[in-house]
Amino acid sequence: MLTEARPLIGDWNQLEQTTATTLRKVFHRSVYVRHIDVGSCNACESEILSLSNPYYNFHRLGVFFTSSPRHADLLLVSGVVTRPLKEVLLATYEAMPKPRLVVAIGVCALHGGVFHSSPWVVGTVDSVIPVDAWVPGCPPTPFAILQGILSAVQHRQGVCLDE
C-alpha cells in the first residue's frame, strides 16, 4: 500500500533505550530544544512541528521544545541566514547554557539553497555559529530531523567523555 506507515529504523525499543542512555550521559536529563527560523520558507518549521505529532512524538525519547534559549540544550536552525537575523541568531546562541548543540535543518541552512546568491543573505548557519549536525532536505522529513538531533547528541557524547 502506498500509505502504510514506513518503518525507517528497525528496532524502536532498542533505539529508545540507547537514546535515553545517551541523553542522560550528555545532559543528565532530557534534551530541551529551541528552534530558530533565520530565513526559511516555513516548510522546515512545519516539519519540525510534526515532531510533536502522535506519529513521531519525540517526547517519548526525552526531547522537548522549550520557549527560552536559556533553558535550551540544542538549537535547531532552519533557513538561510538573512541580514537582520544574523545578530538574532548570535544572541540566541550566546543565551544558551553550555554544553550547547546546534543542528542546521534543510538545504538553505546547509549551503543557502536557491537563495545563496541573494544580497539579502549573509551566508550559511555555520558561517555564523558552530554547527554539530547538518540535516539535508527541502524540507527534511521529521525522521531525518530526529536523526539529526540524535546524531548531534551522540557526537557530543564522545567529545564530553574526552573532556
Next chain:
Amino acid sequence: MANVQIHCSRNEKSERVPVEQASSSADLVTWVAQHCLPAQENQLAPSQLLYYGWVPIPPHPHLVAVLKDLTTGRVEWQFAQPTRADKVPSLAALWPAASWTEREMWQSTGIEPIGHPDLRPILNPGEYLPEGMATGSGVFRFPLGPVRADVSESGFFLFETIGEQIMHLQPQLFYKHRGIEALGVGKSPADALLLAERISGTATVAHATAFCQAAEQAMQHTVAPQVIWERALWLEMERLYNHAHDLAQLASAAGMSVAQAQLARVKEELLRINGDLTGSRYLRGAVKLGADRPLDWRPLRDPLMGVLERVDRRFTHFTDLLRHTPTFVDRLVGTGRIRKNWVSAYGLVGPVARACGLAVDSRAEPGCWQPDGYHICLSTRGEGDALDRFEVRVLEWQVSVGVVRKLLARLGHDTPETKETGTEKQGTYPPPNARHNNATPPSGWGIGVVEGPRGRVCHVLQMTDLRLNDWHIKGASSWIWPVFGLAVANGNIQTDFPVIDASFGLSYAGTDR
C-alpha cells in the same frame, strides 16, 4: 498622454492589447482607488487590485497597476510614468490597503509616495524597529520576537498594554526578506519556478501555480485542460493540510490537546499521501511549467480516495466535538474581531475575509475556471472573530474534499492517450480557451492568480527571450497583516494573542519574500 510609456515588444498581437492608458501617475492612483473602494462597507468593491507597484525596467521605469473587474472578469493593466523622477502620489492616502506596499516600494526603489499617512522603513528590521504610539501613565511596551515561544517563523510584535488590555500592536515583518523577486530576474522560468516554490513552503502549490500561469501567459502557451484540473487538485490538497494545521494550532492555543493531536494526525496523513504521490510532502515539483499532460491518475485514485475518506471522518468528528465544547467556543467568540470598515479599507482576502462575510474567492470570480462542485464558503455569523475563522475553515474543508473527489473521478477516468488528443471528448469542461484571466496582457507580460490556502496569490512578470525581466509577487498574507495588528488590539487581552495568531494563520515567509 505624452508621458505614458508602455513597455512591451510589439508583435502582431499588440493591436488588441487592452491596456488602459493613465495620463499620469496621479490619474493611475485615483483610478485604482475609485475601482477598489466599495460604495458601502463590507461589500465587494467593483474591482480587485491584483498588483500595484514600481517596475524598474529601463529605460523608463514606471508604475503599474493590474485590476480585475469583478463583474466582467476583465483584467486591466495600467502603466504610468511619474511626472517627477522620484515622487508619486500616495495610494495609501486614499486606500489604506496600499500602505505596506508603498512603504516597501519607497524603501527598495527610493520612489516617495507623497501624502503617505505612515511612511516608515519596513524592509530592514535589524536597523529600524517600531517605537510605539501610546503614552501616559500605566502604558507598558512589551516587545515580542523575533524569537518567540513554540516553533514559529521569525517576526516582531510591539505590544502596548494597559494592564492586561492590548491598546495597540505593531507587527514588524521582513526579517526573512530574501529578495526573491530580484533573484528571479535574468533566470529562465524553469529556474525561477524553483524560487517560486520556496516563497512560502506551506503555499508551495499556490505560488508555483500562480507563477506558471503568469509565465505561460507571457510565453503565450496554453496548457491542456487536464493539467488545469490537476493543478486545481494540488491546490485543494494544499488547502486541506493547511486548514488541518491551522485548526490544530487553534485547538492548541485554546488548550484542546486531544483535538490538536488528532488534527495534527490529519495533517500528517495528508502530507504522507502528498509525498507518496509526488515525492514531496509539500508538493514541490508537482506543478510543472507548460506541462502537456497530468500524471496517470488511474492507479493513484484509489489510495488517495482511501486516505481522504479516513482523514475526512477524523476531521469532521473532531471539529464537530470542538464546535460543541463550550470552553473552546467561549475562547473564540469575539476574540480578534475584525471591524466591518477594515474589510474593504484593507482589501482583505481568503478565509479571513470570508469569515467577515465578504464573498471574495479567486475560484469564484468571472473569468476563472471553477472546479466542479465548488461553492464559496461564508461564515453564518459574519462577525469576523476567531470563531468565524474557525467555521469558515471547517466549511472550506468539506468543499475541498468534495472538489478533490470530483477532480479525481475525472482525472482517474482518462487514459493518458486521450489526454494528448484535444478536448472534444471533454465537452465544455473547462472551456477550451479557459484561462485564469480572460484579457490579454501587453506582450511579454503575464499574470497568474490563484486562491491559495490563505487567499489570493498573485504573480506578475515580464519576459523577453525566455528570461525574466521583472517579477512581482503578492501573497495572500500581505493583504491581511496590516489588519492583524488592528484586530489584536480590538478589545483583547494579552492571553488572547495566541488564539488570534492561530485563527489568522498568516504566513511570514510569503509576505517577506
